[in-house]
Amino acid sequence: MKILITGGAGFIGSAVIRHIIDKTDDQVLNVDKLTYAGNLESLKMIDGSPRYEFRQIDICDAESLKQAFTSFKPNLVMHLAAESHVDRSIDGPAEFINTNIVGTYNLLEAARHYWQNLGEAEKSQFKFHHISTDEVYGDLEGTTDLFTESTPYAPSSPYSASKASSDHLVRAWQRTYGLPTLITNCSNNYGPYHFPEKLIPLVILNALDGKPLPIYGKGDQIRDWLFVDDHARALYKVVTKGKVGETYNIGGHNEKQNIEVVKTICQILDELQPKVDAQAYESLITFVKDRPGHDLRYAIDASKIANDLGWIPEESFETGIRKTIEWYLENLEWCRRVQDGSYQRERLGTTE
Template sequence: MILVTGGAGFIGANFVLDWLAEIGEPVVNLDKLTYAGNRENLARLADDRRHCFVQGDIGDAALLDTLLATHRPRAIINFAAESHVDRSIRGPEAFIQTNIVGTFRLLDAVRDYWSGLEGTERGAFRFLHVSTDEVYGSLAPEAPAFTEQHRFEPNSPYSASKAASDHLVRAYHHTYGLPVLTTNCSNNYGPYQFPEKLIPLVITNALAGKPLPIYGDGQQVRDWLYVEDHCRAIRRVLEAGCPGETYNVGGWSERTNLDIVQQLCTLLDELRPRPDGRSYQEQLTFVADRPGHDRRYAIDATRIATELGWRPAETLASGLRKTVEWYLANPDWVAHVQSGAYRHWVREHYEASASGGGEGRY
């Protein structure tokens, strides 16, 4: 079996669902269930004996030791992270604790476990760490996209904490020989994404008749990756990646934030027209930019394509359509995640903020 951390969050839950559907190997799923971890993401696995869910923290060394000794996984995929830039600006300590201290404790527990393996079990074991393109910093408009050789230049508490975790993973390989793999992905979107992030925020706000907030001039550029394509990439890196190496995973789909919002409005105009017949684009609202907002991210995914044969299956157009259709078909999921902690965040960040908007890690 494999151990997945953070497997009730957006990307982690999609990975677990995809893994069990495509591979079928049992999964132990460790998630702390913070505001963005949602058991409803895994509802279809309620009676699936291949899925063992454990609520807990990657910073809990005793729990990690117990899980590793009990289940003896052949691989660990680490999704567990605080991942929202705006939250890191307002409260960076949680990001330090989870992304740095938590990753350290996970690595240390895994090193002890791996050291006790023998023969083929030891040789086949892998630790795959899922990270972000934000560790590389911001690109000028005409600069080449990030390759795996680009130096780290993180610009937010979130990206700095992820850069630190990437360095720890690398160090545990070079110092102890732990067979690690790292992936750095571009902006994910798709089903089960918490609606503080741009795409689900726009969809849910549009349907509720609320403003669609755009930071600054909306010309920040991001590379967009459909989450199921990302899951396939992780599976491929786990299967064939070279220990100690990093693989950038991108969608080859650079677009401005404004363009993304306009495309979503066009899809909603088609799939769920406003009662008054007018376009959702009338709800666009430009708000003050956030501090230190990176202007452009772009991933060069040549290495994973040439060495491992992976390329995204979805175009941006097809991925966005699938995403809008999923949110339209799952209003109960949306309603549930918009209660409690999410409402508190909206009050704190949107209503109490002079800017009035927030677009997550874009």
């Protein structure tokens, strides 16, 4: 199979590409704009594979997308390219509207025109898989409620509203034009190669540098945590085995309060790399003013993907978070190069 993946230099996208190149015989075209959160060093280990190709393309560039479809001739599309950081969406929503909504529209149109001109056999094989988030569902009020595939949308932030909009576009292109689409909505991902602005890598790196560990409000927000390699397996399962027109929720079965997550990281760091002053890393925890519109609880019902496609996560939070911390301790140079962009410049032959 030939799979066109957008956003393949990002956290989840790079995990998907590593999984495909390592575990299958499929070919991959990675289409990525290379924003601040996309980094090709996350794909360094498979960069020389003859089944992998990278092209620097902005999904808002309709002509470049068209050329990519025409030359690569994909059987499958996995759309992961997105602006995804909630705090950034509050400070500057325009980029989220442009990338997540307009960019998705451009990709849908490129895929539709390509698909409509395929032969019948190729047409029947083609799928467009849109990767979304559980944040489109908004906030859960109860302590036992779960997001299902039929939960009404109620996004709270500019980020989640833009992702909800893109989900609606994908469903409309399937309903109106017959484009064979699938959608997945996932819970919070974590694991190796995560860009350092997100909660878990930020806490790890701040702790190692002796910096404050900022926690919004009381830290009582609850999230379901999904190890990124488990998510990559699920996404490949959906795009290859999922039923066209369906939505699948993907969760890790690991609900944790943010404060629990941070304290767990601190306790593991105390064990693996104690502070030189012998104080506990928890002493660095600092509570800060909560952000606007902060949802209290997300939790996924992932029974559909388990029952229909046989996918369940392999990692518990306890095993996954330890693997994640160990990886960061062993790859601090990667973090530095991602943050300063040095590998990116070397790979692309630029100096700025």
